[in-house]
Amino acid sequence: MKSQMVLARGALGIGAVLAPRALGRLFGVExxxxxxxxxxxxxxxxxxxxxxxxxxxxxxxxxxxxxSRTIPVDAADALxxxxxxxxxxxxxxxxxxxxxxxxxxxxxGIVLRSKxxxxxxxxxxxxx
Numbered sequence: 001m002k003s004q005m006v007l008a009r010g011a012l013g014i015g016a017v018l019a020p021r022a023l024g025r026l027f028g029v030e031x032x033x034x035x036x037x038x039x040x041x042x043x044x045x046x047x048x049x050x051x052x053x054x055x056x057x058x059x060x061x062x063x064x065x066x067x068s069r070t071i072p073v074d075a076a077d078a079l080x081x082x083x084x085x086x087x088x089x090x091x092x093x094x095x096x097x098x099x100x101x102x103x104x105x106x107x108x109g110i111v112l113r114s115k116x117x118x119x120x121x122x123x124x125x126x127x128x
Contacts, residue, residue, distance in 0.1 A: 016045025
C-alpha cells in the first residue's frame, strides 16, 4: 500500500505542477473563471510531490510515523474543500471532487497506519 500512496500522490503532484489547468478542469475549476487557480494547483502539486517523496524515502520501521503525518493534511484538505463548497468559493463539482480526493487520502492513510500498527504489535501471551 505504501507504493500505491507514493504513486497516487506523486502522479497527482506531477499532474498539478505540469498541467494545472487540465487538472483543475478535471476537478471542476476553470482557470478562465479563476486566473489564480493554476498557481494554487502548482502549490498543491509541489506539496503532494514532497509528501510522496517523503513516503518513498521512509524506511519501513519509520513508515507508521510518516503515514500518520499525512492523515491530518488530507483531513484538513477535505474540511477546507467542504467549507469552500458550502461558502460558494468553489463550484459544487470542484468541492465534491476535491473533498472526495482528500477523503480517499485520509482513509488510505488510516488503513495503512492501522496495518502497520498491527504488524508491529507483539502477540499477547495469555499464559497457556
